[in-house]
Amino acid sequence: MxxxxxxxxxxxxxxxxxxxxxxxxxxxxxxxxxxxxxxxxxxxxxxxxxxxxxxxxxxxxxxxxxxxxxxxxxxxxxxxxxxxxxxxxxxxxxxxxxxxxxxxxxxxxxxxxxxxxxxxxxxxxxxxxxxxxxxxxxxxxxxxxxxxxxxxxxxxxxxxxxxxxxxxxxxxxxxxxxxxxxxMSSVNGLRIEIKGVSTHAAIPHAGVDPILVSAHLIIALQTVVSRNVSAVDSAVISITQIHAGNTWNVIPELAVLEGTVRTLQPDSRIFIRQRIEEIAKGIAATFGAEIKLRWTDGPPxxxxxxxxxxxxxxxxxxxxxxxxxxxxxxxxxxxxxxxxxxxxxxxxxxxxxxxxxxxxxxxxxxxxxxxxxxxxxxxxxxxxxxxxxxxxxxxxxx
Missing domain, CATH: 3.40.630.10 (Zn peptidases)
Structure with missing residues (x-):
């Protein structure tokens, strides 16, 4: 070629x-x-x-x-x-x-x-x-x-x-x-830090598992496009990195997710950011975790x-x-x-x-x-x- x-x-x-x-x-x-x-x-x-x-x-x-x-x-x-x-x-x-x-x-x-x-x-x-x-x-x-x-x-x-x-x-x-x-789409970088409470893997009730929170959050985020964005519009949410823990028998304190959000419509770009923040805060509150979101604005x-x-x-x-x-x-x-x-x-x-x-x-x-x-x-x-x-x-x- x-x-x-x-x-x-x-x-x-x-x-x-x-x-x-x-x-x-x-x-x-x-x-x-x-x-x-x-x-x-x-x-x-x-x-x-x-x-x-x-x-x-x-x-x-x-x-x-x-x-x-x-x-x-x-x-x-x-x-x-x-x-x-x-x-x-x-x-x-x-x-x-x-x-x-x-x-x-x-x-x-x-x-x-x-x-x-x-x-x-x-x-x-x-x-x-x-x-x-x-x-x-x-x-x-x-x-x-x-x-x-x-x-x-x-x-x-x-x-x-x-x-x-x-x-x-x-x-x-x-x-x-x-x-x-x-x-071509706009792009935003997304970083989500989930802070739980570390504990022994054998006694998870004594802590707050940020990995479990991450799992629920990743699944929930996939509903933003499928259930909140019109089928005739275009948007993509992809979680591309997960970092948590460093050994097999400890539930860690922190989990970090990173990913990207892409949209063709300016209104969808604004709405999806708002919706992700609402979902992330809601899930964190459900499990008793703390959450921090950081956005990196890329090209429109x-x-x-x-x-x-x-x-x-x-x-x-x-x-x-x-x-x-x-x-x-x-x-x-x-x-x-x-x-x-x-x-x-x-x-x-x-x-x-x-x-x-x-x-x-x-x-x-x-x-x-x-x-x-x-x-x-x-x-x-x-x-x-x-x-x-x-x-x-x-x-x-x-």
């Missing part, structure tokens, strides 16, 4: 081959969130080599660059993420990760190579652009904090539309998923502006891609933070993958790199065009 590609296609075989080589270099040398120093310098060098101007912004990692005229005219942003995951690679590829315990298991190397390709193509026609294309090579998506770093440094200033994409292993190369409205839901999604769909048709309406995903993406400031759309690019995201054998079909690069070239041009005609006025204020 990720080995040499035969029969390079498209109008620029040399550029396609270069993009594949770039993707493989990134894949071989992955860096985790906010550690992408070598990746950042490599991206800077690739952009300098094609004379794309870099913006001097206060970012430790990540790159922001521009193509086209800055004044007058609209500004459209294209975003790719650049960080890897703490996963030991098991692909067997000739260019597999050379760094133990780190891997591009989510395809951010593919995203980066694709945006570099689009940047090169747009640079060739820079004088024809009807405005400015801002390129965001974002760090730390896997921690859900990189988009906020980009926003904080001022990289969205003046931007009227923003677009991004994620590879989609279950879609074939040449297919793109575009959906107005909610596409990715919600695509309709007009931006329409532009994304038209560009896909122009690029010769097969457009489908994808099912919403309960995975999260910090691209959603951009959409709180700027109208935009996030799309799924088909990559004919062999495994889902975050699998140690995950890879992409590299034929998708060129298609993705050409798509974002067409998308940026079309978005700038739409922003210069009256019909696009609504986008600026949505």
């Amino acid at each position: 990720g080995e040499p590609v035969d029969g390079l296609h498209g109008a620029d075989d040399e550029l396609e081959a270069k993009l594949i080589a770039i993707r493989r270099q990134l894949h071989r040398y992955p860096e985790l969130a906010n550690e992408e120093y070598a990746t950042t310098e490599a991206i800077r060098e690739w952009l300098r080599n094609v004379d794309i101007r870099l913006l001097d912004l206060p970012l430790a990692t990540g790159v922001v660059a521009e193509i086209g005229r800055q004044e007058p005219g609209p500004v459209v942003a294209l975003r790719a993420d650049i960080d890897a995951l703490p996963i030991q690679e098991a692909t067997g590829l000739s260019y597999a990760s050379s760094v133990a315990g780190k891997m591009h298991a989510c395809g951010h190397d593919f995203h980066t190579a694709s945006l570099l390709g689009a940047a090169t193509l747009l640079k060739r026609k820079e004088k024809e652009l009807r405005g400015c294309v801002r390129l965001l090579f974002q760090p730390a998506e896997e921690k859900g904090i990189g988009a906020q770093q980009i926003i904080k440094c001022g990289a969205l200033d003046g931007v009227q539309l923003i677009f991004g994409m994620h590879n989609k292993p279950d879609l074939p190369v040449g297919t793109i998923g575009i959906r107005p409205g909610s596409l 839901a990715v919600h695509n502006n309709k007009l931006a999604a329409d532009i994304a769909g038209l560009a896909a048709q122009q690029a010769g891609l097969h457009v489908i309406l994808p099912e919403p995903s309960t995975a999260s993406e910090d691209f959603a933070y951009y959409q709180q400031h700027v109208a935009g759309a996030f799309v799924f690019m088909g990559t004919s993958g062999n495994h889902e995201w975050h699998h140690p054998a995950f890879t992409v079909n590299e034929r998708a790199i060129w298609k993705s690069a050409r798509y974002f070239e067409a998308l940026a041009e079309l978005a700038l065009l739409k922003l210069t005609i009256p019909e696009a006025e609504e986008i600026k204020h949505t």
Whole structure:
């Protein structure tokens, strides 16, 4: 799937081959969130080599660059993420990760190579652009904090539309998923500490068993979605860690549960948090335990502006891609933070993958790199065009 590609296609075989080589270099040398120093310098060098101007912004990692005229005219942003995951690679590829315990298991190397390709193509026609294309090579998506770093440094200033994409292993190369409205879930981290009273395992009545409380709580939490959330809405509650006790004959004092809550609807996000707190406190009181809940707020839901999604769909048709309406995903993406400031759309690019995201054998079909690069070239041009005609006025204020 990720080995040499035969029969390079498209109008620029040399550029396609270069993009594949770039993707493989990134894949071989992955860096985790906010550690992408070598990746950042490599991206800077690739952009300098094609004379794309870099913006001097206060970012430790990540790159922001521009193509086209800055004044007058609209500004459209294209975003790719650049960080890897703490996963030991098991692909067997000739260019597999050379760094133990780190891997591009989510395809951010593919995203980066694709945006570099689009940047090169747009640079060739820079004088024809009807405005400015801002390129965001974002760090730390896997921690859900990189988009906020980009926003904080001022990289969205003046931007009227923003677009991004994620590879989609279950879609074939040449297919793109575009959906107005909610596409990916919000996410919250959840930690529940249950404090009981330790006692000998032979005399449980002398204590308060936090493990028993945990068992009741885990079962009860599964009813929140099935009995409190509408069947036409989407929500997921998963308890992913349980920690309690350190020997076989002692009921411990403390049990700790950790998990995640994901929703597509903002109202459900608020309601589920409230319901979990009510259930947890009620069960703890029933058994005489003490309970402490800690929430970690992650990105909100990715919600695509309709007009931006329409532009994304038209560009896909122009690029010769097969457009489908994808099912919403309960995975999260910090691209959603951009959409709180700027109208935009996030799309799924088909990559004919062999495994889902975050699998140690995950890879992409590299034929998708060129298609993705050409798509974002067409998308940026079309978005700038739409922003210069009256019909696009609504986008600026949505």
